[in-house]
Amino acid sequence: MVPDALRSLWAEPRPAGAPARDQRDWALVAALVVWSVLEAVLRSNLAPWPLLLVSVLAVLGPLPWRHTHPLVAVVVAFGTVTVVDTVRILVESEGALLNSMAATLVLAYALLRWSSGREAAAGLAAILVWLPVTTVADPTNLADTLGAYGFFLFAAALGVAMRFRAKIRVRDLEQARALEREQLARELHDTVAHHVSGIAIQAQAGRAVAATQPERAAEVLSVIEDAATRTLAEMRAIVGVLRASEETDFAPQPGLAEVGQLGTDDRAHPRVTVTLDGELDDLSPAVGVAIYRLAQESVTNARRHARHATEVTVAVTGDADQVRLTIDDDGSASGGKAPAGFGLVGMRERASLLGGTFHAGPAAERGWRVEAVLPRAGAPR
Numbered sequence: 478m479v480p481d482a483l484r485s486l487w488a489e490p491r492p493a494g495a496p497a498r499d500q501r502d503w504a505l506v507a508a509l510v511v512w513s514v515l516e517a518v519l520r521s522n523l524a525p526w527p528l529l530l531v532s533v534l535a536v537l538g539p540l541p542w543r544h545t546h547p548l549v550a551v552v553v554a555f556g557t558v559t560v561v562d563t564v565r566i567l568v569e570s571e572g573a574l575l576n577s578m579a580a581t582l583v584l585a586y587a588l589l590r591w592s593s594g595r596e597a598a599a600g601l602a603a604i605l606v607w608l609p610v611t612t613v614a615d616p617t618n619l620a621d622t623l624g625a626y627g628f629f630l631f632a633a634a635l636g637v638a639m640r641f642r643a644k645i646r647v648r649d650l651e652q653a654r655a656l657e658r659e660q661l662a663r664e665l666h667d668t669v670a671h672h673v674s675g676i677a678i679q680a681q682a683g684r685a686v687a688a689t690q691p692e693r694a695a696e697v698l699s700v701i702e703d704a705a706t707r708t709l710a711e712m713r714a715i716v717g718v719l720r721a722s723e724e725t726d727f728a729p730q731p732g733l734a735e736v737g738q739l740g741t742d743d744r745a746h747p748r749v750t751v752t753l754d755g756e757l758d759d760l761s762p763a764v765g766v767a768i769y770r771l772a773q774e775s776v777t778n779a780r781r782h783a784r785h786a787t788e789v790t791v792a793v794t795g796d797a798d799q800v801r802l803t804i805d806d807d808g809s810a811s812g813g814k815a816p817a818g819f820g821l822v823g824m825r826e827r828a829s830l831l832g833g834t835f836h837a838g839p840a841a842e843r844g845w846r847v848e849a850v851l852p853r854a855g856a857p858r
Contacts, residue, residue, distance in 0.1 A: 489594035492640055493647075495544045502541040505583075509537050513577040524565060524572035532561045536580050543587035548596035551588045552603050554581060559607040562614035573615055582632040589636030604629060650822055657823035661830055664766045676704050732765030733757055736772050736793060747786040747806065749776055755795040764851050767831055768793060768802050771824050775804040775837075775847040778820060783808030783845060795853070799833075804847040805840060824849070 513533050523529060535557030539550035558578070565572075588600040608629065612622055680701060733753070740751040751772075760768075772791050779789045786808035794801045821837050824847075828835035833851035840846040 489597075491593045491596075492591060492643060494643075495591050497545065498541045506537050506540050509540075509577050509580050513537070513575050516575050516577060520575075522572055524561075524570050524574055528561050528564065528570070529575060532558050532574050532578060535561075536578055536584070540580065540583065543584055544591050547584075547588045547590075547592040548600050551584050551600040554584050555600075555603045555607045559603075559610050562607070562610045565614045566610070582628060585629050585632040586636040589633045590640050591636075601633070653822040654826040657826040658830060660770075661763070661767070661827055664763070676701050731769045732762060733760060733768055733793065734765075735769050736791065739772055739776050739791060747780065747783065747789050749789045749791065751791045751793075753793045756797060757793065757795040757800070759853075760795070760800065761854050763831060764800060764853060767827055767833075767851060768800060768849075770827065771802055771835075771847070771849050772804060774820055774824055778847075779804065779806040779808070779845065785809040786844065797853075799853060800851050802847075802849045802851075806844040808844045 510533075517523065517526075517529060524532075536554045539546075539553050543550045558574075558581070561574070564570075585604060588604075589597055592600060608626060612625070617625075737751050737753065739749055741749045772793075776789055776791065779786060783789070783806040786806040789804065789806045792801075792803045792805075794803075824837070825835040828849045828851060831851050833849060835847075835849045837845070837847045
């Protein structure tokens with residue numbers, strides 16, 4: 478079991494999304510340079526200037542590249558400082574290096590946060606080689622030695638913790654998206670099943686009247702053709718969307734007609750007002766279901782998280798090409814924070830799967846606004 482765990486750690490890839498160099502990196506380097514200069518001027522009993530300069534350049538120079546090249550940064554910094562400390566031991570220099578060398582803790586953190594398993598092992602080896610060498614170069618008591626090892630252990634452990642925290646966050650986001658895709662696929666599947674059951678019933682009726690009432694059979698064929706066209710469109714929408722095994726529900730899914738049921742009277746708090754406007758006939762069933770689900774989730778979030786809100790407005794507006802859903806609440810500014818959990822992730826994924834856009838954030842004046850725009854046909858991207 479232990480060998481398997483070690484092999485898994487050894488094969489661990491680099492985390493995705495390592496930040497590129499930016500102004501904060503250069504600001505960190507600038508602050509450490511100022512610290513080093515002041516320390517060199519004000520402190521006494523320091524190592525010779527050439528050794529101080531080499532060690533400072535070796536540690537501060539790689540800092541901006543610690544995210545994208547963590548192993549190189551660690552090897553350059555700790556390898557150079559190991560050589561400097563070895564020289565200090567050989568020449569029996571009693572002077573110490575600068576305290577700004579504590580920036581090596583940042584490199585140790587970055588190594589475990591952003592490197593692969595193999596790179597982390599190699600970098601840790603370089604650090605473990607340097608630690609006993611620097612202990613000999615700057616003799617300390619046992620407590621200080623253990624403290625130094627503890628600081629580097631803490632930095633490394635913090636890097637590991639942040640790495641796996643980010644990993645869990647990515648996994649949870651992917652699960653939220655997958656669940657939304659699954660629910661959308663299930664709703665599309667059930668809509669198709671409803672259409673197909675209707676086609677089967679119409680076909681049976683047409684066969685029954687074909688012999689005695691041919692004109693009625695022609696009408697039935699027209700109905701079947703229309704239902705088959707809708708069914709084909711919904712089946713195209715299912716392509717690429719994953720679906721878990723669930724029993725089929727042949728009942729119609731909630732749609733645009735059910736959005737009005739989200740409204741409440743003045744006795745509810747906050748009051749929910751629903752308005753439907755524009756061209757809203759003949760929407761794709763998938764779009765109708767999505768409008769309802771997005772409105773339902775947004776109203777639920779507003780009731781839970783919109784502090785001091787008295788009213789939530791739900792507006793659905795349709796035109797020839799698209800449908801716009803807007804949900805606003807009049808909550809206080811202090812309540813304008815994103816709801817906890819992954820509801821917004823799921824809503825954004827649902828809108829994206831149908832070829833639409835989704836935005837949620839603080840409104841211009843007060844409260845929170847959710848806005849989704851979906852194409853009428855609901856064609857996936």
